[in-house]
Amino acid sequence: MKAFAVAAALLAAAWPAHAAGDAAVGAQEYEARCGGCHAVDEHRVGPAHRGVFGRRAGSAAGFAYSAALRRSGIVWDERSLDAWLADPEKLVPGQGMNVSIGDAALRRDIVAYLRSLAS
Amino acid sequence: MTSSLVPSSRRGFLGGSLTLSAGTIALLGGASTLARAADPSKDTGILNVALGLEHEAINAYQLGATSGLLQKPVLDVAVLFQSHHKGHRDALIATIEKLGGKPVAEKPLADYAKALKADTLKSQADVLELAARLELGATNAYLGVIPAFSDSALSKVAARLAADETMHWTALSGALGKSLPMAALAFGA
Numbered sequence: 001m002k003a004f005a006v007a008a009a010l011l012a013a014a015w016p017a018h019a020a021g022d023a024a025v026g027a028q029e030y031e032a033r034c035g036g037c038h039a040v041d042e043h044r045v046g047p048a049h050r051g052v053f054g055r056r057a058g059s060a061a062g063f064a065y066s067a068a069l070r071r072s073g074i075v076w077d078e079r080s081l082d083a084w085l086a087d088p089e090k091l092v093p094g095q096g097m098n099v100s101i102g103d104a105a106l107r108r109d110i111v112a113y114l115r116s117l118a119s
Numbered sequence: 120m121t122s123s124l125v126p127s128s129r130r131g132f133l134g135g136s137l138t139l140s141a142g143t144i145a146l147l148g149g150a151s152t153l154a155r156a157a158d159p160s161k162d163t164g165i166l167n168v169a170l171g172l173e174h175e176a177i178n179a180y181q182l183g184a185t186s187g188l189l190q191k192p193v194l195d196v197a198v199l200f201q202s203h204h205k206g207h208r209d210a211l212i213a214t215i216e217k218l219g220g221k222p223v224a225e226k227p228l229a230d231y232a233k234a235l236k237a238d239t240l241k242s243q244a245d246v247l248e249l250a251a252r253l254e255l256g257a258t259n260a261y262l263g264v265i266p267a268f269s270d271s272a273l274s275k276v277a278a279r280l281a282a283d284e285t286m287h288w289t290a291l292s293g294a295l296g297k298s299l300p301m302a303a304l305a306f307g308a
Contacts (some may be wrong), residue, residue, distance in 0.1 A: 036256025
């Protein structure tokens, strides 16, 4: 049991380093993977992303979100954004995006880029 | 050639009955399967996002083609690609309606111009760069929604749409003098 606790603590301590993506790579991948629908400063098919990190889901003014996302209570951080990009419907059933990114490293880079977008 | 683009795609979209081309009908060849969709409302939601993307693409090419920045034969290619997106739009509208949904409406051209920062386009290369970015994003968006459909016939439609967008991106990248991806599996993730 003690060994399990130590292992869990080590894993928890390792999470931030493991989870940290490359924002510069993420910028390129954002354009390629997200740029069909999203932009940093303008709502398009999807909402604008500047300031998304730390923002309550479904709350950017001027974009018509799904009711499911507005009611989700999620505040976007590394873990929630990663889960969202991996499988949006699993995280928020009834959401409207539906595009998923299966590559975990790619998601980390994109999330790092999103985090770099200050409000 | 430019004059043929001047009539807004919006008018065609809102102008009444929808006439399906042979290609559109072929795209919807799985109609009997569509009727058995496990969750039509979810699928129509995904298709409406795709339709919004196609509306934007049509308007992006409209902005490029009427900008005065495109020279032949690039202008002709832009018009051809816009016609492909209109075909996608018509197919998506027909599919959404077949599933009992309401197709999302096109916005005014000025809205797309603002969102796409059309005022920053100063050269033919700028227009091609914008088009290439949108086509690459569309490719990955269509590939990214394939697993989400409850009806596999719609997944096939998304794959076919992605193939068209990839064709566009490849041609645009070539026109810009960009090299092809060095790695395999360059699209989707």
